[in-house]
Amino acid sequence: MRSHTPKTLMTRVSRKKVEEALLADRLGLDDEWVARGEQGGKWVEESIAPTGLPQFIRDTVGRGNDYYEVEGHVKRLVEAGCRPEVLYFCLGELSPDATAIREGRRRRSVPGEDGEFTLVAERTEGRPLATREDLEAVRNKAEAARRLIHRHQRELLLVADTKEFRLPTGMMTEPEDADDALALLKEFLSWVARLAGAYTKPFEKTLLKSKGLIFLTAYVLSHAQATKVRSLRWMGVDNELAGLASLVTERARSPSDLRAKLRKFGKDHPRLYKLLVRKLDELHSFHAGR
Numbered sequence: 305m306r307s308h309t310p311k312t313l314m315t316r317v318s319r320k321k322v323e324e325a326l327l328a329d330r331l332g333l334d335d336e337w338v339a340r341g342e343q344g345g346k347w348v349e350e351s352i353a354p355t356g357l358p359q360f361i362r363d364t365v366g367r368g369n370d371y372y373e374v375e376g377h378v379k380r381l382v383e384a385g386c387r388p389e390v391l392y393f394c395l396g397e398l399s400p401d402a403t404a405i406r407e408g409r410r411r412r413s414v415p416g417e418d419g420e421f422t423l424v425a426e427r428t429e430g431r432p433l434a435t436r437e438d439l440e441a442v443r444n445k446a447e448a449a450r451r452l453i454h455r456h457q458r459e460l461l462l463v464a465d466t467k468e469f470r471l472p473t474g475m476m477t478e479p480e481d482a483d484d485a486l487a488l489l490k491e492f493l494s495w496v497a498r499l500a501g502a503y504t505k506p507f508e509k510t511l512l513k514s515k516g517l518i519f520l521t522a523y524v525l526s527h528a529q530a531t532k533v534r535s536l537r538w539m540g541v542d543n544e545l546a547g548l549a550s551l552v553t554e555r556a557r558s559p560s561d562l563r564a565k566l567r568k569f570g571k572d573h574p575r576l577y578k579l580l581v582r583k584l585d586e587l588h589s590f591h592a593g594r
Contacts, residue, residue: 316504323506327576330406330512337393337583338590351590353389360399361552370551377548380535384528384544387591390584394520398552406512408433435505443500450493457486514565517557520549521566522577523584 328334337352357374365371382388396402453460463469464482471478471485479485524545530538539547542559549557570577 315502317502319504319506322504323511324573324576326506326508327511327515327573328579330408331515331576331580333576333579333583337587349590351389351587353387353393353587353591354396355389355392357392358396358399360401361395364554365551374548374551376537377544377551380533380538381524381528381544381548383535384530384533384538384541386524386527387588389591390523390527390587391520393587394523394584395548395552397516397519398549402516406515408508433505433508434503436503439500439503443497446493446497446500450490450497453486453490453493460486515569517549517553517562518566518569518580519584521545521562522581523588525563525566526581526584527588 335352339350339352341348357378361374362371365374378388378391381391461482464471464485471482472489479488524541528541528544530541538544542563546557546559546562549562
């Protein structure tokens with residue numbers, strides 16, 4: 305592998321691109337919502353959607369009238385064409401754990417009593433995203449480390465030639481010898497320096513505010529059809545949606561407000577909006593075929 309000294313690129317990535325990457329990650333749009341693969345010689349398909357109302361709803365509204373109202377909204381929306389599992393999934397995005405994950409905590413899977421695994425937020429030290437000035441220090445140190453390794457490469461290779469130290473493993477391209485390993489390390493440090501130099505801090509709090517509501521809104525507006533409903537308590541798609549969202553979030557939500565939030569998301573991030581709708585459609589089709 306031929307080593308070379310790369311040119312430092314100072315071009316910044318636009319804030320919008322950084323924000324879209326952050327949104328895709330925090331909303332789970334990069335994850336598989338319907339996982340498919342082979343297990344034990346059999347083709348297996350599994351959905352991320354739960355089979356019942358999220359536990360946080362019971363904890364929030366209790367077992368009184370509000371809980372039965374939630375169940376009523378879900379039942380009528382299912383009659384209108386939605387799948388209960390997908391509604392449960394969308395409601396789960398309004399939970400405190402889902403909110404914590406969007407705020408930056410790690411996801412972890414917890415087995416429930418029914419054998420299903422639930423994604424919850426793992427407690428981590430809360431640290432806001434760094435500023436561009438913070439990343440400047442990363443860039444400078446990565447470049448300094450690369451230059452220092454390059455300057456003392458002969459000495460490092462002499463030590464490597466003693467065969468007392470194994471070559472590093474775990475990289476996509478396995479080095480053939482110590483010279484290759486050092487060249488790869490310098491390339492990686494240059495790559496890190498370029499990433500740090502291109503960083504622009506996103507407006508994290510503003511970007512992620514109220515994003516849990518877009519899952520339920522997008523799904524219900526896409527799949528609920530008033531003509532299918534025969535229930536005397538049917539209030540119309542918009543009012544059923546708003547009533548359900550209001551109960552679960554314990555805050556009055558109007559249909560126009562919910563539609564406006566989804567419309568703004570679609571206008572600001574059209575690619576992510578299309579991806580969200582496609583993944584909800586995939587989840588709906590999976591459970592509709594069961």
